[in-house]
Amino acid sequence: MPGLFCTVRQRAAISLTLAIAALSGQQPRTLAVTASTxxxxxxxxxxxxxxxxxAAAYEALLAGREVCLTEITDWVGGQISSQGTSALDERATQRSRLFFPRGYLDFRxxxxxxxxxxxxxxxxxxASCFIPADAHAILLEQLRDAEDRGDGxxxxxxxxxxxEIDLVTNPDAPTAGGSLIASVTAIQHAPAPGTPPLNSEPLSQIIEDAYRYEDSDRLTKTVVQFIPPAGAAPRDWIVIEATETGELIGLADIPYRLGIDALSHLEPSSASTENDPYCTQGFTYTFAMEATEEPQIHDIPDFYTQYAPYxxxxxxxLANFDLVFTYRRIWSPEDGPEATFGGIxxxxxxxxxxxxxNxxxxxxxRPGRAEDNLIYTREQLRADGQLAPGGWLGGLRTATLQRGEEHAFAYFYWLVAGTTDSQLGEGVKQLHPNYRFVAGFDAPMGTAHGLSKYPYIREGRRIIGRPAPAYPNGFTIWEVDLSRQGYDDEYYRQTLPPEMYRRLQTELSGRNLLAILSGEMAPEDAAKRTRSRIYADSVGIGHYAIDFHPCMTESPPEKPGNTEREGERQGAGQAYPFQIPLRATIPQEIDNLLVAGKSIATSHIAAAAYRVHSFEWSSGAAVGTTAAFALETGILPYEIMDSDGFGRDAPVQQLRYRLQSNGNPIAFPDTSIFNEDWDDWR
Structure with missing residues (x-):
């Protein structure tokens, strides 16, 4: 059993020599005191x-590629480490069969x-909850091992x-407007001399500084320009967008969606008849707390009364403190007595x-209004000057980040000393003084303040894929492509206009589609599809419920009496095992850019399932393999889709075969248009 917070491997992995990037042909070094390039x-x-x-780096390294990996924090792993959500979200059926990508299984x-x-x-x-600090060390070691095994x-x-991104015209693009990324300019930061280590203050206090070129009293900067290998053209390298909020998508201003999609036959559970970019899923600053023998003294935060009504x-x-504490318990040196509450x-x-x-x-x-949304819309970015040359500051509202941090600190105080409950009334919440807030660089979150280094982001900017015959407005994975929702319910008959409801029934008709289109069968008479949509270009898998943490109706979110956005939970519920089509990872306009993680081409409701740990890994594995394949064959990602259809020798089929051969599933067992028996996949 390892030590409480750090293992020997972790201590080595977060040493200074690994915390600063090693340059080709150079020894690891610390950053210069003055700004350099x-x-x-x-x-x-x-x-x-x-x-x-x-995951993308893991597969690319195994393929022998030279990979540069950047990260806003100093930990690799996102959800499992720097965001603190180190409890693997998995569906029981998928877990029982261990049907996951090879790298994800390796990590487990x-x-x-x-x-x-x-x-x-x-x-x-x-089935697995663990310490975030350890997850960073374990994953970094896994990447180093992949580097050795693949000779990458x-x-x-x-x-x-x-x-900044430098774009040039793609001379080989079939239509005007195709661009290639020629370089990406980045800024690496370190503590200025005489100042505390990084992670001494919450993210909101340094984030804007981190995006500015100039050295400051707090941070010393090094400007890093990433370019293709010597002698290579821009089409001879691949850039992968894998940020938590879709930063490159916003910075490049390519077509994307943000927040709620308008009600349609493809998104029939939408909470709005119009697009609402301000209502994204809530974000969370996680923290760790420890059970103690003796009662602790807890000082009330100055801002507690602002957030307590929430x-x-x-x-x-769920109204049981022990139940909530053990929900995501990440360390337990001794087994306590067995208990049950609410059937759990x-x-x-x-x-x-x-x-x-969490x-x-x-x-x-959970902000959801134009005055407090976290992820700036295109219009807000323009108004803030972030789309001007050199103006990018991360695309987030810093004030909302800070309120999220205060909110998290206040929540801990409520857990141990609060006596109110906004939803259940008086007499429910009791005092629980025998707990302490865990902070420090050797603590689970690795920060002096105790909050996660970066908030857990459930939803960011989502690309709109390229147009195709069946997707004239650009490819998107919609709610109806994976949801188990009962669309014959009276709610949909009453809510959707008649023609929209008829189109919904047609969309769900599966193998009966041709009969409906020919007029041989009415949509309402067709047996409905009871599986997710099958994609001929699938390159990965995922399975999770459509799980919502809706935005709040009014601003600020903690306003007394505030409610969740009406109708947002209508789309929540079970989903069929689903696929990740290659088209969902290929953006419009930029030809050597691939997208992994939560920013692939999904709708607002579909994104609520396409966001958990194993999906993120599968999408990253798919994109990392695609990037290596594209470089090996000289075919850009969009050309993989466009070349030679879907025959056995087509590039997309070669790519799919490579993924499967490498232990990265592209479909669940028995996936077929003739198999409608998915009741056991819960």
Whole structure:
């Protein structure tokens, strides 16, 4: 069993020599005291070191490629590390068959090897809950091992943000307007001399500084320009967008969606008849808390009264402190007595137990109005000057980040000292003083303040894929492509206009589509499809419920009496096992850019399922393999889709075969238009 917070491998992995990128032909070094500029060549540039970015790097390294990987924080892994959500969201059926990409399985095995068990936290939300700091070390070691096994090269750039993109015309594009990324300019930051280490203050306090070229009193900068290998043209390298909010998408201003999509026959559970870019899913600053033998003294935050009206256990069947604490417990050195509440079994907390908190009516922060949304829209970016040359500052509202941080600190105080409950009324919330807030550089979150280094982001900018005959407005994965929703319910008959409802029934008709289109069968008489849509260009898989953390109706989110946006949970529910089509990773306008993670071409409702750990890994594995394949064959990603249809020898089929041969599934077992039996996949 490893030590409480850090393992020997972790100590080595977060040493200074690994925290600063090693340059080709140079020894690892610290950043210069004064601002400087470097030019770095690589086959594949991955912007964003979360799970999708790490998975892309893993496959590209195994393919022998030279990979540059940047990350705004100093940890790799996103959800499992820097965002603190180190509880693997998995569906029981997929987990029972261990039907995951090879790198994801490798990571799970390494967790089990590290702790001697897969679930060292004995949490009940997942089969595996663990310490975020350890996850960073384990994943970084996994990437280094992939580098050795594949004879690739990993150049790791922590504490680095993308600042500018240089685009040139693609001379080979079939239509005017196709561009290629010729270079990406980034900024790597380190503490200025005489100042505290990074992660001493929450993200909101340094984020804008991190995106400015100039050295400041707090940060020293190095400008890094990433370019293709020497002698190569822009089409001879691939850039992968793997950030948490779709930064490159916003910076390049290519077609994308943000927030709610308008009601349609493809998105029939939408909460709005018009697009609403301000209502994205809530974001969360996670933190760790530890059970103690003795009561602790808890100082009330100055801002507690502002946020206290929001907090709640939410439901009576969840209104139990021990249940909430053990929900995402990430460390449990001793098994407590078995208990049950609301039909859920768990072991009671014992002193020394550590829990990571991530609760909808707790530290979720859920803005949804133009005056407080976190991720700036295209119009807001323009108004803020962020689309002007050199103006990019990350595309987020800093004030909302700060409120999310305050909200999380206030939630801890509510857990231990609060006596109110916004949803369940008086007498429900009791005092629980025998807990402490865990902070420090050696603590699970690796920060002096105790919050995660970056908030857990559930939804960002989502590209609109390229137009195709069936998708004249650009490719998108919609709600109806994966949801188990009962669309014959009276709600849809009453809510949707008659023609929209008829088109919905036609969309769900599956193998009866031709009969309906020919007039031989009425849409309402057709047997409805009981599986997700099957894509001939699928390059990955995912399975999770359509899970919503809706924005709030009024501003600010913590306003007393505020409610969730009406209708947002209508789309929530079970989903069939689904696929990741290659088309969903290929943006419009830029030909050497691929998209991984939460920014692929999904709708607002579909994105609520396409966001969890194993999906992020699968999408990253798909994109990393695609990038390596494109470089090997000299075919750009959009050309893989366009060349020679879907025959056995077509590039897209060669790519799919490579993915499968490498242990990266592209379809669930028995996927076929003739198989409608998916009831067991829950």
């Amino acid at each position: 470097q030019t770095i060549e690589c086959d594949i540039l991955i912007v964003g070191g979360g799970l999708a970015g790490a 095995d390494r967790i089990e090897d590290e702790y001697g068990e897969l679930n060292p936290g004995d949490c009940w939300v997942s 090269t990993l150049r790791w750039f922590p504490s680095t943000v993308a600042k 907090f709640s256990y939410e439901l009576e069947r 079994g768990f072991s009671e907390p014992t002193p020394g137990d550590i829990s990571m908190q 609760w909808t009516w707790g530290n979720d922060y």
